[in-house]
Amino acid sequence: MTGKLYGWKGRILRVNLSSGKILKQDLPKDWMRDYVGCRGINARILYEEVKPGIDSFGPENKLIFGTGPLEGTPIGMGRVSITTRSDRGCIAEGGFGGFWGPELKYAGYDYVIVEGVSEKPCYIWIDDDNVEIRSAEHIWGKDTFDTDRMIKEEVGDFNIQVAYIGPAGENLVHSSLVLTDLCRGGGRSGCGEVMGSKKLKAIAVRGTGGVQIADPEEYGKLWNQIFQAHDHYNTDDHYVPIYSVWGSCGMTRMFSFTGSLQTRNAQEAEFYRIDDVCAEKYFEKYALRGTACFCCPYAAEGKWHEVRDGEYAGTKGKNMWAGSNFAFTALIGNANLAAAVKLVDECNRLGMDQYFVAYSIAWAMECYEKGILTKQDTDGLELNFGNHRAAVELAEKIAYRKGFGGILALGVEKASQKIGRGSDRYKLTVKGLELEMMPWRNLYQAALGNATSETGPDHTKWYPPYPSNPRIATPELLKELGLDLDLKSVFNTRTTDGKAKFMKFRYDSTTFIECLPSCVYMIRGRLGIDFRPWVKILNASTGLDFTLGEALEVGARVVTLERSFIVREGYRRVHDSVPRRMREEPLGAQFYEPLTQQKFDIMLDEYYELQGWDRETSIPTLRRLKELRLEYVAEDLKKHGLEVK
Amino acid sequence: MESKILYAFTDLCNGCRACEMACSLTNFKEFNPEKSRIRVSRVVYEGRNYPVIDCDGKCPAGDPQCVYYCPTGCLVYVSKKQAVDMNYELAIKRQIQPVFKFIAPWKWKYPWRPWPK
Amino acid sequence: MPLVHAKYTVFTLVMTGKYDETIQTEEKTIGGLLDELNKKYPGFKEVFIPPEYKIMNLRTMITVKRVGMPPFGVVDPNTEIKDGDVILFW
Numbered sequence: 069m070t071g072k073l074y075g076w077k078g079r080i081l082r083v084n085l086s087s088g089k090i091l092k093q094d095l096p097k098d099w100m101r102d103y104v105g106c107r108g109i110n111a112r113i114l115y116e117e118v119k120p121g122i123d124s125f126g127p128e129n130k131l132i133f134g135t136g137p138l139e140g141t142p143i144g145m146g147r148v149s150i151t152t153r154s155d156r157g158c159i160a161e162g163g164f165g166g167f168w169g170p171e172l173k174y175a176g177y178d179y180v181i182v183e184g185v186s187e188k189p190c191y192i193w194i195d196d197d198n199v200e201i202r203s204a205e206h207i208w209g210k211d212t213f214d215t216d217r218m219i220k221e222e223v224g225d226f227n228i229q230v231a232y233i234g235p236a237g238e239n240l241v242h243s244s245l246v247l248t249d250l251c252r253g254g255g256r257s258g259c260g261e262v263m264g265s266k267k268l269k270a271i272a273v274r275g276t277g278g279v280q281i282a283d284p285e286e287y288g289k290l291w292n293q294i295f296q297a298h299d300h301y302n303t304d305d306h307y308v309p310i311y312s313v314w315g316s317c318g319m320t321r322m323f324s325f326t327g328s329l330q331t332r333n334a335q336e337a338e339f340y341r342i343d344d345v346c347a348e349k350y351f352e353k354y355a356l357r358g359t360a361c362f363c364c365p366y367a368a369e370g371k372w373h374e375v376r377d378g379e380y381a382g383t384k385g386k387n388m389w390a391g392s393n394f395a396f397t398a399l400i401g402n403a404n405l406a407a408a409v410k411l412v413d414e415c416n417r418l419g420m421d422q423y424f425v426a427y428s429i430a431w432a433m434e435c436y437e438k439g440i441l442t443k444q445d446t447d448g449l450e451l452n453f454g455n456h457r458a459a460v461e462l463a464e465k466i467a468y469r470k471g472f473g474g475i476l477a478l479g480v481e482k483a484s485q486k487i488g489r490g491s492d493r494y495k496l497t498v499k500g501l502e503l504e505m506m507p508w509r510n511l512y513q514a515a516l517g518n519a520t521s522e523t524g525p526d527h528t529k530w531y532p533p534y535p536s537n538p539r540i541a542t543p544e545l546l547k548e549l550g551l552d553l554d555l556k557s558v559f560n561t562r563t564t565d566g567k568a569k570f571m572k573f574r575y576d577s578t579t580f581i582e583c584l585p586s587c588v589y590m591i592r593g594r595l596g597i598d599f600r601p602w603v604k605i606l607n608a609s610t611g612l613d614f615t616l617g618e619a620l621e622v623g624a625r626v627v628t629l630e631r632s633f634i635v636r637e638g639y640r641r642v643h644d645s646v647p648r649r650m651r652e653e654p655l656g657a658q659f660y661e662p663l664t665q666q667k668f669d670i671m672l673d674e675y676y677e678l679q680g681w682d683r684e685t686s687i688p689t690l691r692r693l694k695e696l697r698l699e700y701v702a703e704d705l706k707k708h709g710l711e712v713k
Numbered sequence: 714m715e716s717k718i719l720y721a722f723t724d725l726c727n728g729c730r731a732c733e734m735a736c737s738l739t740n741f742k743e744f745n746p747e748k749s750r751i752r753v754s755r756v757v758y759e760g761r762n763y764p765v766i767d768c769d770g771k772c773p774a775g776d777p778q779c780v781y782y783c784p785t786g787c788l789v790y791v792s793k794k795q796a797v798d799m800n801y802e803l804a805i806k807r808q809i810q811p812v813f814k815f816i817a818p819w820k821w822k823y824p825w826r827p828w829p830k
Numbered sequence: 831m832p833l834v835h836a837k838y839t840v841f842t843l844v845m846t847g848k849y850d851e852t853i854q855t856e857e858k859t860i861g862g863l864l865d866e867l868n869k870k871y872p873g874f875k876e877v878f879i880p881p882e883y884k885i886m887n888l889r890t891m892i893t894v895k896r897v898g899m900p901p902f903g904v905v906d907p908n909t910e911i912k913d914g915d916v917i918l919f920w
Contacts, residue, residue, distance in 0.1 A: 141744050142734045142782075167730075174745070217758065227755075250757055278737070278745025288738060295782060301822045306877070306891055309823065310841045310920075312784070313815050318840040325837065325918045326893055326901045348843060351811050352828065357760050358785065358815040360729040367785040368727060368815040372760025386760055559903075659900055812844055824873040826847030 074282040075137030075610035076100055081177045081199060083192055085266055086127050086184030090199050095178055102697065104606070105136025105178065106585035107161060108626045110151035113181065114159065115629055115701070120636045120708065124155045124258070125240065125265035131182040133172070133231070133271070136585045137610050140173035140279035142291055146362030147585035148172075148231075150246055154258030154523070156500040157637040159630050161523050162255030164231075165361035165587060166248040171229040174275025182268060191219065191232075191270040196277070204269040209235060211417040212247050219272050232270035233260050234419020236467040240264055242479035243424035243501065247416065251370060251387035252361065256421035257501055257523035282611030290605040297593045298365040305593035315369040316390035316589075317347040324398065327659040328507035331398040332453050333430040334496055337507070337655045339398035345405045350388055354409055359386055361587070369589075373409055380406040385413040394505050395426030400433060401453030410460055418467035425466060427502035428476045428483065429459050434494045441487070447471040496647045499524040499639065506533070508650040509660040513558060513567045516671045517574070519644045522630040530574040531588050532596065534558065541597040549598060549616065562660065564667050568674035576623035583622060624679075625696045628688050631681065632701045636708055641686040644672060682713050689713050715792040719770040719777060721763075722803060725787035725817055728755045728762035732779035732788060736768075739778045751779050764788065786817025831856055832913040834863070842919045846871050860892060861907030863917075878919070879907060893918045 082091040095109070103109045110132045122128040132151045138144040148169040154160035172180065175196050182192075186201075189208035193200050207218050212234045220226050229248060237244035237260035244260025245253035281287055296302050300309040310318045320342065323329040327337035343349075354375055358368025370387035388409060396408035415422045429451075435441040436451035443450065447465075449458040449472070465473025475483045481500045484492040496503045501524025506514035514533050518525040527533075535541055535555045546553060553573060557566030577599055578588050584606060595601060603619045606612070614622075646668050654661050676683050680692025690712050693702045705712050736749040746752065750768040770777050770790050780788045789796065799819070807813035809827040837850040846867075857863045861879070868875035878891055892904040895916040911917070 142731055213758070276747055278741075278743045278748065280743045284738060284742040291738075291782075301820075313812055314840050321837075321839045322893070322918060322920045325839075325895065325916075343849065346839075348840060348849070355811075356814065357724065358727040359760055359762070360727040360784070362729065363731040363734055363782075364727075364729050365731075365782075365784045367820075371815070810844070823841075823845060823877070824871065825844045826871075829843075829848055 072280075074280060075606075076105065077173060077176050077178050079177050080179040080181060081194070082181045082183065083199070083201065084184045085182065085186035085190065085201065085268065088201060090201070092177075100137075100610075101612070102622070103626060104580075104583040104622050106134045106139075106147065106583050107149040107151070107163070107579065108583040108622060109136075109179065110134040110149050110161070111159070111626050111629045111633070113179070114151050114153070115633050118153050120638075122153070124153050124157075124262055127183070127185045129153050129262055129265075131259065131262055131266065131268075133180040133182075135169045135173055135178050136583060137606065138584045138586060139178075140170040141281065141287070141609060142363035143294060143586050143590075143605055144169065144362070144584070145364060145587040145590065146170050147582070147587055148254075149582065149585065150255045150259045152259055152262045153637075155242070155261060156258065156524070158257070158499055158524065158634045158639055159522050160255060160258030160262065161630070162246070162257055162259050163528075163582070163585075164246070164248055164252040164254035165364075166229070166252035167362050168229040168231045168248040168273060169585075170362055171273045171275045173279055174277045175273055176275065176277055180271065182263075182266060185265065186267040189267045189269050191268065191272060193223065194271065194273045194275075196275060207269055208238060211235060212419055213250060213417055215270060216250060219270055223272060223274070225274060228272055228274045230270050230272045232419075233263050233268075234417060234467070236418045236420040236477075237261055237264035238269075239467065239469050239477070241420060241467060241469065241477040242482075243421040245419050245421055247419060251385065251416050253416070253419070253421070256424065257526065260419060281609040283608040286608040287605060290601055290608060293601055294590070294595065294605070295365050297595050298590065303593050308592050311369070311589070311592075312366045313368055314347050314351065315366075315371065317350065317388060317393040319347075319390055320393045320398075321346040321348070323394070323507075326510070327655060328510045329394060329398045330503075330505070330507060332401045333399065333427075333434045333494060334503075334649055335434070335653075337510075337659045339401075341403035342398065344403050345393070345397040345408060347393055349405055350393065350409070353405070355388075364587070365590075375406050375409055378406050380410040383410045383413050385409075385416055387416070388412050391505055392422050395422050396459075399426045399430045400456075400459055402456045402459065403454060404456045407456030407460060411456075411463055414460065414463045414467075418464070420463070420467055423504045424479070424502050425463050427496060428466070428480050429462055431480050431484070431491075431494055431496070432462075432472075432476060435487070435491045438494075440489045440491045445472060445487070493648060496649060497524075498645055498647065499643050501525060503647070508646065509655055509663050511561045512564060512663065512667075512671065513561070513571055513574075515646065515650070515663055515668065516567055516571050516675060519646060519668070520571075520672070520675060522627075522634050528578075528588050530571060530578050532591070533574075535570070535597060540594050545598065549600075551597070564670045568671050568678055571675060572678040575627050576620045579623035579626050580619050583626060621696065625698065628679065628681075628692065628696055629698060629701065631679075631686065632688055632693075632698070632705060635685075635687050635710065636705060639686075641672070641676075641684060644686065685711075687712060715794070717770055717790050717792055718796065719766050719768055719780070720789050720791065720796045721766060722787050722789070722800070722817065723761075723763045725785045725803075725815075726753065726762040726764055727785055727787075727815075728753055729784060731782040731784065732764065735778040735782045739772060739774050785815065786820030789819075832858070832911050832915065834911055834914075835916045836867075837916065837918045839918065839920045842874075842877075845874060845877070855911075858910060859907060860894075860904050860909045860911060860917075863911060864907070891920055893920070
């Protein structure tokens with residue numbers, strides 16, 4: 069690859085907070101071909117530069133913010149990937165949308181790598197070619213809304229973009245987020261607390277360049293094609309009109325009806341008060357205006373809401389999405405929608421992940437109701453399911469590590485070890501991270517995806533769990549694309565056949581989308597099966613000639629690289645597990661049987677075989693590593709004493 | 714034939730800035746908001762967005778591309794009288810159907826009824 | 831003559847203007863029920879069975895809850911409806 073670089077800017081910005089040094093490096097060209105960008109190159113940098121067994125909160129850990137060739141263009145959707153080594157030892161990878169990514173690209177950088185630990189709180193200011201580390205002592209301790217405003221006032225420009233952490237990240241609370249644009253947050257698997265450990269409060273960017281692409285005419289045509297697939301009237305995917313206006317939270321009432329809503333810490337499958345707290349009620353009462361990420365074709369995934377009366381009057385904020393609507397209502401048994409909106413706001417302002425807060429409160433509530441926790445343990449709070457006042461108070465305590473909140477701030481896994489008394493029977497975690505919304509006993513492909521994800525349960529690594537409309541995904545199309553999938557078996561969601569193959573395809577393709585980058589919610593309709601437009605748009609932006617096979621290989625390469633990272637840290641097959649509740653407890657005669665270990669093992673065996681990983685240990689095999697041109701990984705794993713078969 | 718204007722219904726704007734990208738792509742073949750004839754002012758602390766237009770709607774691509782890519786129907790290229798009528802339509806319809814707080818009635822092509830009380 | 835309870839959510843709620851309703855119907859299948867609802871709410875049936883295809887979207891958009899069994903998605907318009915069914919249209 070010679071000549072002018074299109075799509076990528078080709079520059080890495082490396083900031084060392086211990087020494088204060090700022091370096092600008094070139095992005096290696098062979099990485100662009102093998103890993104494309106964003107999550108892919110992030111994983112490559114992390115694997116090489118972060119050694120196993122280090123202290124994640126120490127100076128040797130690196131925090132990598134990554135964009136890709138499509139960033140700054142409409143299809144990029146402003147996605148950014150944040151990668152680091154989590155406190156739990158596995159890879160912490162998350163991302164957000166918003167407008168920070170495009171601004172970084174316009175400033176002229178693809179990657180920002182933060183190393184070392186600063187002595188005093190600081191923030192990084194990137195103004196095109198000018199990069200400085202400034203003091204953030206006056207901002208340390210402020211919530212995210214204030215941080216956003218104060219940095220913009222200090223710089224003197226309200227059009228800059230800032231990525232920041234809240235007080236929870238500063239206090240190294242488990243599952244803290246890195247946020248931008250007041251509500252777009254990412255990195256629930258451990259990125260926020262690593263940023264807090266480096267005493268880095270924010271990264272502010274202003275960029276005045278543009279993004280030049282190789283073939284603007286072709287890009288325009290493909291943008292049109294992808295836009296039409298998501299235009300709610302022209303699309304042939306029924307989900308799009310719902311998603312376009314209501315956002316993902318339009319699904320909660322349907323989830324409750326089909327017994328897929330994890331209620332009261334996943335003891336039940338439907339919430340009897342769902343009609344009072346569903347998206348329709350939120351729409352009617354509190355949501356006022358729509359807000360969107362960069363060039364999103366959907367009208368209103370994030371909504372600005374205000375609570376004007378009742379005991380939570382004065383709450384203002386944005387973005388109650390599916391996770392919030394489910395977590396702060398059904399999961400904790402709360403039937404007060406204003407309280408759920410208040411909790412969303414608290415989490416956004418304090419910089420905490422909503423699933424973590426909801427699952428830890430739900431766990432505490434179940435333990436309290438079963439007598440394992442008493443009022444003495446909980447600082448006098450009555451943690452019965454449905455007590456939203458206690459939940460709101462507890463959320464703030466978690467962020468500041470006060471009292472009982474300090475125990476919950478360790479994460480449910482460590483909190484249950486600290487409390488003991490049989491409380492670990494009720495925890496719902498995989499690899500030390502709390503679950504999220506997907507129902508395990510109803511949707512086996514979701515169970516497989518969540519259990520095997522390298523960061524801990526994360527549905528965005530393989531979403532959506534259904535293939536697109538089989539009317540479009542005909543056997544002829546599948547043959548043309550070289551895909552060997554049995555789509556009918558995927559729709560039988562409580563059987564084990566066909567799931568592993570489908571999830572392998574989902575992992576590869578979703579990872580490829582994340583490497584571009586683009587938003588994983590964009591693969592609707594035909595685009596969920598036919599990835600050729602994505603490959604074409606990558607080629608139009610960069611001037612290269614990727615094929616569909618190469619594209620899916622990029623996805624597989626990145627997944628195997630991430631798996632090698634966690635295997636080097638000590639994770640094995642046993643950690644890809646099903647929580648006890650899903651394995652043993654049925655959901656009532658009306659609903660579903662448990663997902664037994666035996667059934668899960670069938671799917672996991674098949675999945676490992678398809679990925680080319682060893683069945684017993686999940687270590688990638690030598691054959692697979694050679695196929696994916698990851699020989700350096702094989703050498704490195706052997707050097708660390710691992711058996712690569 | 715009455716002349717058309719490029720008009721924005723600002724309370725429908727969701728701040729996505731697709732219009733800026735469409736304009737800079739059509740006119741300059743690159744993606745650069747500084748070179749676009751339309752800019753969106755995003756007041757994040759209120760969730761409000763205001764498109765600011767410096768264009769008569771005569772686009773090199775024929776129909777204004779910013780109007781085409783606007784997901785909510787906020788941007789329109791219509792005559793002055795039509796724009797006035799559409800303002801009324803929007804204000805009245807969104808009182809009985811909250812969907813139109815987020816998307817324009819002229820973009821919603823499915824049948825609809827007033828929201829239940 | 832089955833008595834069924836129909837529930838509408840987000841998208842179909844906008845189309846019908848109701849959260850739910852109880853219907854005493856003469857129809858025996860889902861396809862027939864859709865025809866009946868189409869008379870009340872013009873344009874309703876087309877969303878579920880596009881006229882050019884005449885079969886339903888396999889992405890289940892109609893879910894039926896019946897006593898004694900887990901909820902199931904409807905694939906075939908000739909699926910029978912029974913007295914007491916709760917049907918979600920989404």
